Amino acid sequence: MPIEILMPALSPTMTEGNLAKWIKKEGDKVKAGDVIAEIETDKATMEVEAVDEGILGKILVAGGTENVAVNAPIALLLEDGEDKKALESYKLKSAATVPVKEEKKEEVKAAQSPISNPQYAAPALAGGGRIKASPLAKRIAAQEGISLNGINGSGPYGRILKDDVLNAPKGGRIGRNPVEFISIPNNNMRKVVARRLTESKQTVPHFYLSVDLNIDALLGARAAINAKGKDKYKISVNDLVIKATAMALKDIPAANASWSDAAILQYNNIDVSVAVAIDGGLITPIIRNADQKSIVQISTEMKELAKRAKENALKPEEFQGGGFSISNLGMYGVKNFSAIVNPPQGCILAVGAGEQRAVVKDGALAIANVMSCTLSVDHRVVDGAVGAEFLQAFKSYIEEPVLMFVAQ
Numbered sequence: 001m002p003i004e005i006l007m008p009a010l011s012p013t014m015t016e017g018n019l020a021k022w023i024k025k026e027g028d029k030v031k032a033g034d035v036i037a038e039i040e041t042d043k044a045t046m047e048v049e050a051v052d053e054g055i056l057g058k059i060l061v062a063g064g065t066e067n068v069a070v071n072a073p074i075a076l077l078l079e080d081g082e083d084k085k086a087l088e089s090y091k092l093k094s095a096a097t098v099p100v101k102e103e104k105k106e107e108v109k110a111a112q113s114p115i116s117n118p119q120y121a122a123p124a125l126a127g128g129g130r131i132k133a134s135p136l137a138k139r140i141a142a143q144e145g146i147s148l149n150g151i152n153g154s155g156p157y158g159r160i161l162k163d164d165v166l167n168a169p170k171g172g173r174i175g176r177n178p179v180e181f182i183s184i185p186n187n188n189m190r191k192v193v194a195r196r197l198t199e200s201k202q203t204v205p206h207f208y209l210s211v212d213l214n215i216d217a218l219l220g221a222r223a224a225i226n227a228k229g230k231d232k233y234k235i236s237v238n239d240l241v242i243k244a245t246a247m248a249l250k251d252i253p254a255a256n257a258s259w260s261d262a263a264i265l266q267y268n269n270i271d272v273s274v275a276v277a278i279d280g281g282l283i284t285p286i287i288r289n290a291d292q293k294s295i296v297q298i299s300t301e302m303k304e305l306a307k308r309a310k311e312n313a314l315k316p317e318e319f320q321g322g323g324f325s326i327s328n329l330g331m332y333g334v335k336n337f338s339a340i341v342n343p344p345q346g347c348i349l350a351v352g353a354g355e356q357r358a359v360v361k362d363g364a365l366a367i368a369n370v371m372s373c374t375l376s377v378d379h380r381v382v383d384g385a386v387g388a389e390f391l392q393a394f395k396s397y398i399e400e401p402v403l404m405f406v407a408q
Contacts, residue, residue, distance in 0.1 A: 002090050003052050003077040007061075009070045010041050011316045017041050018188050019074060021063040028056045030077060037063075037074070042192035044283070044319070045312040054079045058087050066188070133160035140165045189281035200340050205379040208338050211391045213371045213398045215354050221401040225295060237371075238274075238328050239299040241351055243404050244397035246270050246290035248390055249324055255390040256323045258344040259381045265344075273322035273342065274302065276309045283309050284342065286322045295404070330354060336372040346381030347390070350374040371398075 007017065018040035024030055035047045036056070057078040061068055068074065073092050078084070131148045133141070137160045141148055144165070151168045153160035186194075218240055226234050249256040249270050257266045270291040273284035285305035287298055308314050324346075327339040330353035339350040354371040361368070373394070377387045397404050 001079070002057055002082065002086055003054060003079065004073045004093060005036070005050075005075040005077055007068045007070050007072045007074050008039065008048055010039060010046050011320060014041055014070060016067050016069050018066045019061050019063060019068050020045055022059060023047075024056050026056055026059055030054055030056055040188050040312075041316075042188050044314050044316075050077075052077055052079075054082075057082075057084060131160065132158065133165075134162065136162045137165045187280045189283075193281050196343070197340050200343050204341050204343060206341060207377050207379050207384065207387075208374055209377065209384070209387045209391055210336065210372060210374045211395055213373060213395055214359070215369045215371045215398060218398055218401050219354070219369055229296070233296050233299060235295050235299040237330070237354065238326075238351070239295055239302060240401065240404070241328065241349075241398070242272055242274060242287055242290055242298050242302065242326060243293075243295055244394055244401075245324065245326060245349060246272055246287075246293075247397050247404055248393035250291045251393040252386065252390045254386045255347055255382055257346045257381050258323060259346060259378055260344065264346075264381055267323040269323075271322045271324075273319075273325040273345070274305075275325065275327040275339075276306050278310050278312070283314065283319050284322065284325055285309050285314060285319050325349070326351060330371065336374055338374050339376050341376050341378050343378070346378045347387070348376045349394075350376065 007019070010017070020038040020040045022037050024034065024036045030036060030050045031053050032050055034050045036050050037048045038045050039048050040046075054077040056075060058076040059074070060076065061072070061074040076087060076090065078086060132153065133148055134155070138148070140146075140162060146165055146168055148160055148165075151160050151164050152158070154164055155161045215237070218237065222235060222237060222240060229235075249272075253266060256270060257264050259265075269289060271286050271288045272290045273286050275282055275284050285302075285308075287293070287301060287305075290298060293301070305314070305318060309319070322345065325339070325342045325348040327348060328351040329337060330351050333353050335355070336352040337350050339348045341348050350373065352372040352374075354369050356367050357370040358365055359368045359370065360366070373391070375387050375391055377384075382390075
């Protein structure tokens with residue numbers, strides 16, 4: 001009797017996923033442990049291994065199919081000695097149904113083609129490649145030195161008329177793109193990110209606390225560490241921010257907490273989630289026990305996590321969980337911003353770019369490198385005073401980085 005291969009649950013919260021592609025094809029021999037397919041979850045693309053042995057008899061869900069329910073049958077495996085005749089009379093036992101929603105290339109092409117409004121149609125070409133235009137339009141174009149190439153005709157079937165020529169800049173180039181838009185299908189990750197962020201802004205009572213930090217000493221410490229490391233390692237400002245955050249959470253444990261209806265969950269371990277932008281979405285790999293790790297350890301681990309995040313190769317335990325998040329847009333030149341809390345976490349720290357600013361030092365104006373940070377807080381979890389205490393502790397580690405190396 002054929003064996004049903006079911007859509008696996010690759011995380012505790014997964015209810016559906018996209019069947020990205022099949023590695024094995026119908027007729028291939030399959031052994032336990034063989035990778036047979038790739039599944040796209042809300043955060044990563046993961047390989048699915050076979051549990052049983054046999055021949056892949058029939059693929060029920062094609063590669064590229066979206067929103068496949070967990071435990072839905074996706075293929076049938078023939079046991080040793082069975083042939084394809086066993087598939088003809090077989091009836092599926094699994095209760096879960098197979099969705100029929102599937103990406104169709106034709107639909108994407110249609111979405112990416114120019115819209116049908118003739119006002120924005122592409123330049124009309126006759127059978128021999130000649131641009132279709134009225135005699136008057138051609139005469140005006142010749143007189144004015146305007147090329148008909150690139151002019152969008154507003155006449156029937158895109159025919160170029162007099163007004164099209166008169167409204168076109170010299171040379172025939174126009175500012176409006178004939179393709180109004182392209183349609184970029186939302187992948188599973190983008191859908192989940194959108195849903196979670198919408199829920200956060202609608203249900204989480206946010207408040208925000210901002211602080212400006214003098215990072216002259218931090219930049220000096222970074223330069224000294226990198227000079228010592230030579231070619232062995234190179235730490236970033238973000239690595240130091242992660243370490244300072246972890247030490248501040250150790251000092252102010254009430255900020256290392258999450259919300260649940262039954263109780264506030266205050267974490268004993270300091271696991272810092274760090275936002276990483278990837279194609280099609282955002283993911284937050286976690287530096288676990290960040291308070292116990294050296295700057296070099298944090299830097300090495302963060303580089304590896306970010307690399308595998310961009311390759312969609314993170315394991316679920318590497319991005320699920322965490323008690324506190326950091327979002328750093330400083331490398332993009334963003335001065336300051338307010339991030340959205342990542343439920344159920346109680347806080348997220350938004351880190352801006354370091355820049356030279358005028359400051360008052362010892363009663364006189366001076367130039368210093370200053371970085372602005374904003375703490376977004378779920379008021380159900382963390383009160384204003386606790387948020388302020390966290391920022392005070394964080395500021396002390398950033399402005400006196402030596403404390404990060406001696407604090408216990």
